[in-house]
Amino acid sequence: MEETGRTTHTLAALMELRKRILNGDFPGGTRLFEVALAETLQISRTPIREAMSRLAEEGLLDRLANGGFVVRSFTFADVLDAIELRGVLEGTAVRLAAERGAPADALQEVQDVLAQLDACFGSAPRDVDFEAYSDLNAQFHTLLTALSGSAVLQREIERATRLPFASPSAFLSGRTNIDVFRQSLQVAQEQHRALVAAISSREGTRAEFIAREHARIARRNLEYVILENPDLIEQVPGLALLNS
Amino acid sequence: MEETGRTTHTLAALMELRKRILNGDFPGGTRLFEVALAETLQISRTPIREAMSRLAEEGLLDRLANGGFVVRSFTFADVLDAIELRGVLEGTAVRLAAERGAPADALQEVQDVLAQLDACFGSAPRDVDFEAYSDLNAQFHTLLTALSGSAVLQREIERATRLPFASPSAFLSGRTNIDVFRQSLQVAQEQHRALVAAISSREGTRAEFIAREHARIARRNLEYVILENPDLIEQVPGLALLNS
DNA sequence: TTGACGTCGAATGTATACACTCCTCGTGTA
DNA sequence: TACACGAGGAGTGTATACATTCGACGTCAA
Numbered sequence: 001m002e003e004t005g006r007t008t009h010t011l012a013a014l015m016e017l018r019k020r021i022l023n024g025d026f027p028g029g030t031r032l033f034e035v036a037l038a039e040t041l042q043i044s045r046t047p048i049r050e051a052m053s054r055l056a057e058e059g060l061l062d063r064l065a066n067g068g069f070v071v072r073s074f075t076f077a078d079v080l081d082a083i084e085l086r087g088v089l090e091g092t093a094v095r096l097a098a099e100r101g102a103p104a105d106a107l108q109e110v111q112d113v114l115a116q117l118d119a120c121f122g123s124a125p126r127d128v129d130f131e132a133y134s135d136l137n138a139q140f141h142t143l144l145t146a147l148s149g150s151a152v153l154q155r156e157i158e159r160a161t162r163l164p165f166a167s168p169s170a171f172l173s174g175r176t177n178i179d180v181f182r183q184s185l186q187v188a189q190e191q192h193r194a195l196v197a198a199i200s201s202r203e204g205t206r207a208e209f210i211a212r213e214h215a216r217i218a219r220r221n222l223e224y225v226i227l228e229n230p231d232l233i234e235q236v237p238g239l240a241l242l243n244s
Numbered sequence: 245m246e247e248t249g250r251t252t253h254t255l256a257a258l259m260e261l262r263k264r265i266l267n268g269d270f271p272g273g274t275r276l277f278e279v280a281l282a283e284t285l286q287i288s289r290t291p292i293r294e295a296m297s298r299l300a301e302e303g304l305l306d307r308l309a310n311g312g313f314v315v316r317s318f319t320f321a322d323v324l325d326a327i328e329l330r331g332v333l334e335g336t337a338v339r340l341a342a343e344r345g346a347p348a349d350a351l352q353e354v355q356d357v358l359a360q361l362d363a364c365f366g367s368a369p370r371d372v373d374f375e376a377y378s379d380l381n382a383q384f385h386t387l388l389t390a391l392s393g394s395a396v397l398q399r400e401i402e403r404a405t406r407l408p409f410a411s412p413s414a415f416l417s418g419r420t421n422i423d424v425f426r427q428s429l430q431v432a433q434e435q436h437r438a439l440v441a442a443i444s445s446r447e448g449t450r451a452e453f454i455a456r457e458h459a460r461i462a463r464r465n466l467e468y469v470i471l472e473n474p475d476l477i478e479q480v481p482g483l484a485l486l487n488s
Numbered sequence: 489t490t491g492a493c494g495t496c497g498a499a500t501g502t503a504t505a506c507a508c509t510c511c512t513c514g515t516g517t518a
Numbered sequence: 519t520a521c522a523c524g525a526g527g528a529g530t531g532t533a534t535a536c537a538t539t540c541g542a543c544g545t546c547a548a
Contacts, residue, residue, distance in 0.1 A: 008502090009502070044503045049530090050297070082396050084336075152329060156403075160400060250510095253532070279500090288532055310539080311539090
């Protein structure tokens with residue numbers, strides 16, 4: 001993230017507002033007022049404006065026609081669509097990587113992360129180091145998109161992936177104990193391997209297909225988990241902003 | 245566009261800066277300073293900041309780590325990638341439209357625009373009403389993406405389409421007299437028809453394929469036109485910001 | 489010569505006062 | 519009752535002064 005640098009009021013407000021939005025303190029459609037937030041956070045309107053502007057960039061806020069911001073409304077269908085979108089974009093990235101030919105050293109780097117991911121799995125099917133897996137998985141996907149050689153695509157993927165819940169594993173893995181979810185990680189890892197293999201052998205179409213399936217499984221898992229445990233929406237910070 | 249409303253200094257600065265950037269007044273990599281621009285435009289720093297913030301949203305400016313903005317660098321390869329990306333996204337939209345089944349009235353609306361597009365073509369191969377075609381074409385693509393039924397996807401498509409030159413016909417058609425370009429419009433219109441037909445008959449895979457081919461032709465045309473007429477980069481406003 | 493250190497300045501961060509706009513609500517009149 | 523009009527207030531737009539930060543540059547000493 002970029003907000004590890006200097007601590008300014010703008011960054012503090014940005015993080016605080018993002019936290020509150022994802023936490024569900026402001027339901028979708030809520031209008032945010034500069035003056036009110038300035039009082040709440042004990043700072044002036046200026047950094048509040050700046051922070052809201054950046055949250056609009058991130059897609060968490062919408063600008064109103066005549067000034068002001070409202071919290072963006074996300075439905076459950078939106079979340080599923082975001083995952084599908086991510087699959088399409090990553091699919092394009094790996095297709096391009098295969099078609100254009102990824103540099104050997106970059107490919108090796110991906111292989112290394114892949115091996116590290118393997119190390120997260122223990123002997124039992126449900127024995128997985130979630131914490132490590134999450135981080136490595138994010139790293140894996142980042143390196144993968146970089147293989148495409150398209151700065152434009154990479155940038156848009158980063159954007160789309162930041163949409164709430166575009167990567168369900170990132171926020172579900174550490175917080176739930178649902179078996180179906182744990183076991184799906186084994187499947188995911190299989191796909192990771194197949195993906196890298198397809199890129200290496202320059203099979204663009206196949207790589208794209210696998211990436212899409214990969215996202216589709218993530219999508220289906222989230223769908224399943226939520227439908228089986230509707231109370232998760234209240235429990236998991238970040239899911240609380242859902243409208244429906 | 246949204247900037248037809250009330251005329252504020254922020255909007256004035258936004259439009260002026262965007263114009264200058266696209267015009268090539270600020271080459272990619274140029275850092276923009278608040279004070280300097282405030283003096284130039286005879287307004288205070290506040291609306292300048294606001295305008296730059298929005299230009300960062302649009303993807304024309306990049307934020308620097310410790311504050312400030314630089315003009316984003318676009319290479320010719322970036323432009324081609326942006327077109328490819330647009331093809332992928334629109335492809336996804338029409339696939340979803342076909343798979344999920346688009347509402348009949350919305351589909352009819354698309355058919356209407358399709359017919360209007362037909363009316364832009366005269367009897368001779370090169371006899372095309374560019375002005376009308378451009379507007380209708382943009383409208384056609386907008387309606388098409390709306391058929392997907394995915395608000396998230398539609399939003400990201402609008403974003404990606406706003407990237408400079410993601411829709412080459414929009415800025416080339418009215419300004420050039422290149423024959424190959426004129427005739428390609430006939431091909432494009434063929435694809436439009438096939439696209440709508442595929443959606444109507446619920447052939448998602450086929451619809452997606454056509455949309456991608458559609459963008460690929462746009463890409464190839466732009467590539468061809470620019471390589472044959474490198475001086476266009478200087479002549480056409482908006483192309484001037486290219487770095488290489 | 490090179491490196492550490494301190495000063496200065498340029499540029500952004502922040503606070504705040506004031507201006508403007510739009511919406512709401514009440515009042516008046518037909 | 520219905521509608522036009524106008525005042526008031528809520529909220530954002532804008533200007534500006536001041537604070538803060540970071541980097542450039544020069545100085546000094548090893």
